[in-house]
Amino acid sequence: MTRYEVAIVGGGPAGSALAWLMARSGASVLLLDDGRHRPSAPRETLLAAAEAGLQRAGLWQFAAAAALPDAFQHGAIWGSDELVWREPGQNGLLLQRGAFDEALRIAANAEGVVRIDGARVQTIDASGEALTFVAADGRSHTIACDRLVLATGRRPRSDLVPLQERHRGPETAAFSLCGTSETASHTAVVEAVPQGWWWWIGDGEGGGAATLLCCMQEVAECGARPLLAAALAAARGPVAQLRDPRLVHATRATARVVETTANVLLCGDAAATIDPLASQGVEKALAAADHAAAVLRTARDHPAWWPTLREQHARWERGLFAAHAQTSQAFLARETRFVEAPFWRRRLVAASPPPPVPRERLQVAAEVVESEVFVRAGDQFAPVAGARHTTTGDAMSHIGYVPVVPVLRAFAQPRTLAEATAFAGHDARLFVLPPQVVYAAAVVLHQQGWLKGAPSGATSH
């Protein structure tokens, strides 16, 4: 049986980038892809803002070599009937999915990754150290590995490993139409309509693709074609100018977070699928590969840390998902013209205000324990003092630059925020910080449920 240090199932942006990074770190890597191209949309963009974050690991260059510069004019019809063009700035990348993914796999292969296309994974051993797959020629193979990664995209494979859904957004469907457009083939525009929102992206050659993101329940109630017809009739921007539209693709696009108890790492959309409104799924897939590579490199040197590092990666995916969900909510809330339409009604949930700053005495919640947590140190992770919430699995070492442990210790006895901030100054790590920053960190700990109101009658110290 052939043994690899890392076996990766799924050769999309997350899987290919991780394979490439691990091969560059000297690991023997197997990359299995089933070769069933399932594009999200015919064309996608990687925003220029992603460059700074991806450059350090070489991932921007990795993606840029497989893509075209995005010289399209970008705009939005959102919150008003007017098409507002974005100021021209630095170019992002234009991704012709399919060709882009194939170029990434070729680059990984050139770096020494063993690439097998058309592979159908049949079973994953409960140990996470072996899998069987059927190759394109119909023959079955079993391979062994030290670490197994699933980067299989947003369609979960619960037949391979147990999966638990941790968060799920409103059920969303995506329908892509292709056609011709004399005027808009060099543009990319998002447009809100009562049925959802359109993502128009030209092909630079007299045509383009319009993808409608809409409510799955409404599709079930009205039928896809009538809903598409209504959304086309409501469009005012480039989608309204689309000629001879033909349906080329339909997919689920529901945002969700999935976790597993199996001894495997979930990476990219397989772990967390963000709302397509962010236009950052590929960026997140590449950043997830960077994070997962650091996890795998650390586990290679410290195998005993593997379970904690695996949890760390799941937490990272979850944290990024939560941040994206907040940004998408804020963007959705800027559209106020269609609040009664089902798509918008199901998504425009009123943000609950943060709890008021408490005046009573607080103490550390019973579920919070001090424990080592890992922080990124170059290409690997290193353990530092921190704390963990045993129910949510959340863990942290710092809030901004404030170390969490001494702040929690200031609430080992019931204290008000002001009392604890004054007490915390006795610890050298907090003495050097402005008291208002320590106070603000304690407020955050309270908002996250790490500090709770002390029972009445508790005395302060």
Ligand SMILES: Cc1cc2nc3c(=O)[nH]c(=O)nc-3n(C[C@H](O)[C@H](O)[C@H](O)COP(=O)(O)OP(=O)(O)OC[C@H]3O[C@@H](n4cnc5c(N)ncnc54)[C@H](O)[C@@H]3O)c2cc1C
């Ligand atoms: C409508 C829409 C528009 C979008 N537009 C954008 C955009 O403009 N910009 C952007 O950044 N993001 C966009 N996204 C999100 C983006 O497409 C995804 O986030 C991104 O592709 C995730 O990459 P991934 O590698 O995790 O998964 P995927 O790209 O899904 O790759 C998974 C790979 O695994 C393979 N696979 C699956 N199962 C198996 C198996 N059992 N065995 C072997 N191989 C398997 C698949 O064939 C595929 O090659 C959009 C999404 C949607 C729905």
